[in-house]
Amino acid sequence: MFPETDIQVGINPEETATLGKSFSFDFGKGDFATVDGRLIQASGIDALKVWIEKVIKTEKYKFKIYNTGDTEQYGITLIDFVTKGYPQAFVEIELKREIEEALLRNPEIVSVENFGFSRDKRTLDCSFAASTIYGETIESEVFI
Numbered sequence: 001m002f003p004e005t006d007i008q009v010g011i012n013p014e015e016t017a018t019l020g021k022s023f024s025f026d027f028g029k030g031d032f033a034t035v036d037g038r039l040i041q042a043s044g045i046d047a048l049k050v051w052i053e054k055v056i057k058t059e060k061y062k063f064k065i066y067n068t069g070d071t072e073q074y075g076i077t078l079i080d081f082v083t084k085g086y087p088q089a090f091v092e093i094e095l096k097r098e099i100e101e102a103l104l105r106n107p108e109i110v111s112v113e114n115f116g117f118s119r120d121k122r123t124l125d126c127s128f129a130a131s132t133i134y135g136e137t138i139e140s141e142v143f144i
Helices: 044-057 079-083 088-103
Strands: 109-120 123-132 137-143
Touching (some): 044 137, 079 088, 088 109
Antiparallel strands (some): 123 137
C-alpha cells in the first residue's frame, strides 16, 4: 500500500536551517564589527559563537523584545544566583541546567559539557564546552 523508498537521514551543516542573519559582534567594545561602515555578516561556526555569547550574556525575562509569549525564554538567569545567597553547590547545578537548556535550543549545538567552576571571593567563573554539528567545540565562560 505504501511505496518503499530508501531514505537516509543525517545532518549536513550546509543544509541546516539557520536562525536568521547574524552579524559579527565585538563583545569587548559592545558594538557590531564593521568594515567601511557596513556590518560584517557571520555564518556557520562564527555565527554560532556570536549566538552563544549573546545568549549567555542576556538576562532571561529582563528585556521585552525577547518576550514572545513562548514558555521557553531567551537567555539565562544570573541575577538570582548573585542576589539570593544560595549555597555554591546549588548555584553550580542550576547554572549548568540554565546554560544547557538555553544552548540546546539551537539545532547547531549537539551537546554542552565539561563544566568547570572556580570561586574567587565574590565572583564565580563557569566554563563549559559546546559541541557543534560543524565538528568543532566552542569553549566559553560565564562570570557571576
